[in-house]
Structure formats: structure tokens, C-alpha cells
Amino acid sequence: MIDLRSDTVTMPNKDMRKAMYNSEVGDDVYGEDPTVNKLQEIASEITGKEDSLLVTSGTMGNLVSLLTLTNRGEEIILGNKCHVYAWEGSGVSIYGGISMKIINNNNDGSFEIDELESSINPLDDHKPITSTISIENTHNQCGGSPLTLDFIENVKSIADKNNLKIHMDGARLFNASVALRKSVKDIVKNVDSVTFCLSKGLSCPIGSIISGTKPFIAEARRWRKSIGGGMRQAGVIAAAGIYAFDNMVDRLEEDHLNAKNLAEGLSVIPEIIIDTEHVKTNIVRFELSDKVNSHEFETELKKEGIFFNSSYGSIRMVTHYGIDSKDIDEVINKTAKLVKNLI
């Protein structure tokens, strides 16, 4: 089975498990887990923020961050294709009474700065107070695009002008850093809070990190506790994260190369619609022309042992630690054969 559904299917390797096995632990709700504390310190160094917090998932990271930055009844602005809006069960609305204003995502995960500016509510009793802008980096549904630093700077200038805060959903922040050849610190310097996942390309079994100012993290700890996210001997998880910072970041380059090769291989197959230039990290999205029945395509390719996700009529294949270049060749060959049979 070649599993391209997501980089979340990555398994902790032997050395990561060893680090977990050997971890020193304590009760983290009391702040007494030395391994969690160490992970959070390293995360703060990497992000250049004052403090950091381990949470169970990216979804919890986004939820806790947005609950911390945004008061009940206020509004956040976010892209129509972003994970917080589309794939997190409206947590911010359910738990925070926060309203979401959706603006159009461009293909690269950015949005038009004019549209952003005009979507900020004026002070008016009829309207929720606009409080926070949420951006996603890399942008999952926009083909894993890393946001440009220029775009983030433009968002920041609008935020400053209007007294708004910025949250970055950086589930795949390290993929952005590797692809852009920019430090994580540079990428997040203009945002108030950032979430990134340990459990995706970095191959940990569980965990995400939130980073921000000291007061932000202190408040985020309260929110984490109140939604049931306080963990006890979480050093077992944190040890995997520390291992990943040292060993799993640089290798993301390999995932990006595999994704590029996959995209290029697929692009020469007739009836597959793909923009190879758009593939900058580990996510490959493509569509099928009308000549291919997409339902049949999906069922038949899965029968060949190739697994992937599809949504909104587009197919997504994600490269990761468990995929090598031979797998990529196999996927290209089997896809080419299948398409030939289907047209």
C-alpha cells in the first residue's frame, strides 16, 4: 500500500520511540514535566516568540489560539478554503461564540489585501467587532502553497492600521520554511500567534505547538485546560517533538522533491489537469478531465493499493517520511495505465 492520503499517516521511527521511552516526565498540569518544558523552550527559540505551549492537535492549537485572541461575539476574518473554516467543525463558533467572516482565497493561499481591508467591520452597533485575521501556511487546500513574506507583511500592515491581531495556522510551517529557504522566525515574525503540527511531516505520533507572547500563552493555558487539553506525563509525546526538531526538519526537502517528481510524472498523462509550477511543498493536487469518470478512477486506483484523498472534485496526494522515489514511480506508472484503460 502506498499511502498518500496525508503526512499524518507517518509513523514514529525507532529512534523517536527510543527518545519517547527514555523521556523524563512529570505532571505537566503542574508545569512539572521537564521534557514538555524543554520542548516548549526549543519551540520558542525556533519561532522567536516569548513562550510556547504543547497541545494535542493542530485543531486544538487553532481553537485555543483564536479563543485567546478573540472575545466572545467578535469576528475573525479568514479565507474560504482555510482549515479553520472548512475542516474544524466550527469550533471557534461553538466554544468561543466567535463569528467567521470568509473572504476568497487566491490559488496560492493568500487573499486580496483590498478584500481583506473592506471586510473589516466599521464600529457599528449592528456589527460584530472585527478582532483577528487568520492565515494558513502552507495552505493545504491551495496545493500546499507557502505564503510569501510579502503577503504576510501586507496583512500585518492592515492589521496594525486597524488594531487587529493575526493568527497563523502553520500546521505545515516547517514545509514553508524549507520550501522558501527562510527561517521559521522570519516567517512568523509578523503574527501574534502561530500553531504548527508535530504530527504531520515531522512524523510524531501526537502533538502541536502554539507560540506567542508570555501573556498570550498564559491565557492559552487556561483555555487549553478548559477544553480538556491539560495533559499529565506528556513528556512521552514531547520527547518525540524534540527528536523531530533535530532529525525530521531538513528531510522535508525530500518530500518536496518527491511531490515535484510526482506532479511532473502525472502532468504528462493525458486527461490529468495539473499545474506543476504550483507544487512547492509536499502536497500535489490535480483534477481529471471530463473524459475520465472520477469515481471510477478513485476506486480503481485504490484497488491498486494507492491511497489518496479527494475533495471538491480535486484529488490530493501528500508525500511524507513513508514515501520514497520508487513509490512515486509506481504511482505514476499505475495512474498512467489506469487512465489509459478508463478513456
Ligand SMILES: *Cc1c(COP(=O)(O)O)cnc(C)c1O
Ligand atoms: C491538519 C491541519 C490542521 C489540523 O491538525 P490536526 O492535528 O489534524 O487537528 C490544521 N490546519 C491545517 C492547514 C492542516 O492541514
